[in-house]
Amino acid sequence: MLKNASVKMFFPRSLASTNGLRLFQRSIGSVNVLQTLRNRGLLAQVSEPESLLEQKLLNGDKIGLYCGADPTAKSLHLGNLLPLMVLLHFYIAGHDVYTVVGGATGQVGDPSGRSTERVALENSERLSNISKIQLQLRSFFERGLEYYNYKHKETSAKIGRAIHTNNNNWWSDMKMLDFLAMYGRHIRVNTMLSRDSVSSRLDGKDGIGFNEFTYQILQAYDFYHLNKTCDVTVQVGGNDQWGNITAGIDLIGRIGTKSKKEDHAFGLTVPLLTTSTGEKFGKSAGNAVFIDPQITTPFEMYQYFMRTTDEDVGKLLRTFTLLSNDFIEETIHSGSQNPKERSAQKLLAREVVDLVHGVGRGQDAETISEVLYGTRKLELRASDILRTFQDAGILIRCDRGLPLDQIIVHATGCSKSAARRKLKQGSIYIGPERTKVLEYSVDLESFYIDDRVLILRTGKQTCYVIEIN
Numbered sequence: 001m002l003k004n005a006s007v008k009m010f011f012p013r014s015l016a017s018t019n020g021l022r023l024f025q026r027s028i029g030s031v032n033v034l035q036t037l038r039n040r041g042l043l044a045q046v047s048e049p050e051s052l053l054e055q056k057l058l059n060g061d062k063i064g065l066y067c068g069a070d071p072t073a074k075s076l077h078l079g080n081l082l083p084l085m086v087l088l089h090f091y092i093a094g095h096d097v098y099t100v101v102g103g104a105t106g107q108v109g110d111p112s113g114r115s116t117e118r119v120a121l122e123n124s125e126r127l128s129n130i131s132k133i134q135l136q137l138r139s140f141f142e143r144g145l146e147y148y149n150y151k152h153k154e155t156s157a158k159i160g161r162a163i164h165t166n167n168n169n170w171w172s173d174m175k176m177l178d179f180l181a182m183y184g185r186h187i188r189v190n191t192m193l194s195r196d197s198v199s200s201r202l203d204g205k206d207g208i209g210f211n212e213f214t215y216q217i218l219q220a221y222d223f224y225h226l227n228k229t230c231d232v233t234v235q236v237g238g239n240d241q242w243g244n245i246t247a248g249i250d251l252i253g254r255i256g257t258k259s260k261k262e263d264h265a266f267g268l269t270v271p272l273l274t275t276s277t278g279e280k281f282g283k284s285a286g287n288a289v290f291i292d293p294q295i296t297t298p299f300e301m302y303q304y305f306m307r308t309t310d311e312d313v314g315k316l317l318r319t320f321t322l323l324s325n326d327f328i329e330e331t332i333h334s335g336s337q338n339p340k341e342r343s344a345q346k347l348l349a350r351e352v353v354d355l356v357h358g359v360g361r362g363q364d365a366e367t368i369s370e371v372l373y374g375t376r377k378l379e380l381r382a383s384d385i386l387r388t389f390q391d392a393g394i395l396i397r398c399d400r401g402l403p404l405d406q407i408i409v410h411a412t413g414c415s416k417s418a419a420r421r422k423l424k425q426g427s428i429y430i431g432p433e434r435t436k437v438l439e440y441s442v443d444l445e446s447f448y449i450d451d452r453v454l455i456l457r458t459g460k461q462t463c464y465v466i467e468i469n
């Protein structure tokens, strides 16, 4: 949580509002979604025959796609959103998307991309993670659609269906003997051994546990099950999931389904979002930005994107928003005339917060940023400031009539003598105009915004918003 907004400085200026069709990704309909994804840098690998999938899309065929997430944490993070963005593009183009929370697979542990075995979670923790992640998956598509509709006012898009499920639904009644008898012969151990997630562990001194070794079979069967029961033909995941996804394609290919023998299953992977040092951005690397507002507040997410470098901002705008590539290019080009404004970063931060936390939350985060950083003359009303700071959990309350030294003590937690020292040293500024004050006995009334809000700055870096009751 943000602790009363101790801040790093950046100085964005407001960018003109981005509503309107011109700015936005068009409804895709029979347009080739694969090409859209490629243009946005959202495709790492597509399984063959790629041209067949492309043709289906161009024919206007409706397809079913899925992506899974294991309940290994309380919350999804930004890295997990990449494959979900791919599903969102298909969803708004009229295709059906399925999400699978790994109630069953989460008990086993995916070895993909890891050099050590996962630590098993307590049942209670896993169950709690499952319900939180299910809610997040549902809300991602609801908010994604809301975000899309808000911007794309001209036509009602041809939306598909978003269906959310848990692989425990089909694994809980599965008997081991039945599974081995029915599917064991279709699964080749030599292929399993050759997958990166397994082969990379075979030479290490700890090897790999049987649980993690069999993980690919579970995910392969999930794909087979969804293919058979819901007509899902495409699985989407991060590029580290390629082995598990192709295991599913192999299984579907070997067993086939009577009704649609000619039907192929496909895999699409997204490039892994990495840190500047090339590490996968996620839970295991401990560098995740979570989408649960209790863990990473919308304002912290906004700040995270505001810190994007000029080199990365275009890529992230294409990845994490539905704004059209033309509009993104235009923004970056006009932003480069005045780099201090960081207008592309500001657009990115506002759009992603809107998409993840709901339309309007990006503007709220921008409001907080303007108050905290005093980037321009403050024209906000007290009610807007109070609501946004209250929602962000960083509003401080004080009784009317308290002298300034006591307000400083209350806001910062320092001692009364330290507060008076700060005043004497000239490091206290108050009010929207950042007026330097040296005396604790100063009359505060004239510095209040709408007679209810006091902005207090201690030094250049830290700002507090105080509601005067």
Ligand SMILES: Nc1ncnc2c1ncn2[C@@H]1O[C@H](COP(=O)(O)OP(=O)(O)OP(=O)(O)O)[C@@H](O)[C@H]1O
Pocket (backbone or CB within 6 Å): 067, 068, 069, 070, 071, 072, 078, 079, 080, 081, 082, 083, 110, 113, 236, 237, 238, 239, 240, 241, 270, 271, 272, 273, 274, 280, 281, 282, 283, 284, 285
């Ligand atoms: N940094 C990332 N970039 C792109 N996709 C990612 C990233 N991190 C996770 N994913 C994808 O999100 C989906 C769900 O992943 P999962 O729930 O296992 O999270 P994870 O962060 O990969 O977990 P862990 O770090 O514990 O391995 C998978 O398809 C995975 O490839």
Ligand SMILES: N[C@@H](Cc1ccc(O)cc1)C(=O)O
Pocket (backbone or CB within 6 Å): 067, 068, 069, 070, 100, 101, 102, 105, 110, 167, 218, 219, 222, 223, 241, 244
């Ligand atoms: N193995 C995936 C999660 C997943 C689970 C079940 C599936 O059917 C698909 C994907 C991961 O760890 O990222």
